Amino acid sequence: MKRVITYGTFDLLHYGHINLLRRAKQHGDYLIVALSTDEFNWNKKQKKCYFDYEKRKQLLEAVRYVDLVIPEENWDQKVSDVKEYHVDTFVMGDDWKGKFDFLKDHCEVVYLERTPEISTSQIKNDLYNK
Numbered sequence: 001m002k003r004v005i006t007y008g009t010f011d012l013l014h015y016g017h018i019n020l021l022r023r024a025k026q027h028g029d030y031l032i033v034a035l036s037t038d039e040f041n042w043n044k045k046q047k048k049c050y051f052d053y054e055k056r057k058q059l060l061e062a063v064r065y066v067d068l069v070i071p072e073e074n075w076d077q078k079v080s081d082v083k084e085y086h087v088d089t090f091v092m093g094d095d096w097k098g099k100f101d102f103l104k105d106h107c108e109v110v111y112l113e114r115t116p117e118i119s120t121s122q123i124k125n126d127l128y129n130k
């Protein structure tokens, strides 16, 4: 079984996220999503989520492409995650292109094209300016 992992906040889950998850799953048979915790988002990514971790986890677990959701608590857990979960392929959107190439020593690294014109901040701006 080919195991794939990806990381993110996935707040206000939208079709850009779903496009990423669908394509990530195409790289294997089992997709793990390491979901940024509220603390990690706030302390390290300066992101204030609309939905808390449990709600974002619940949403992701309802997505047909996702097999397991685990917490992402820090920037440095990726190598241990790849080892612990026997990951074959690491996938991220290409806004992160090159940033995780150090993982090539441990697994395949794939950057997928981001879906244009949609982002959580765009949704928030559009709603705020309605």
Ligand code: C2G
Pocket (backbone or CB within 6 Å): 007, 008, 009, 010, 011, 016, 017, 019, 020, 036, 045, 072, 075, 091, 092, 093, 094, 095, 096, 113, 114, 115, 116, 117, 118, 119
């Ligand atoms: N994404 C995408 N298209 C969009 C928006 C997002 O393909 N229009 C992808 C991103 O490239 C990322 C994933 O969806 O691969 C999740 O996006 P975010 O929740 O914004 O993740 P981010 O905050 O970039 O966290 O350790 C890595 C970080 O946790 C990544």
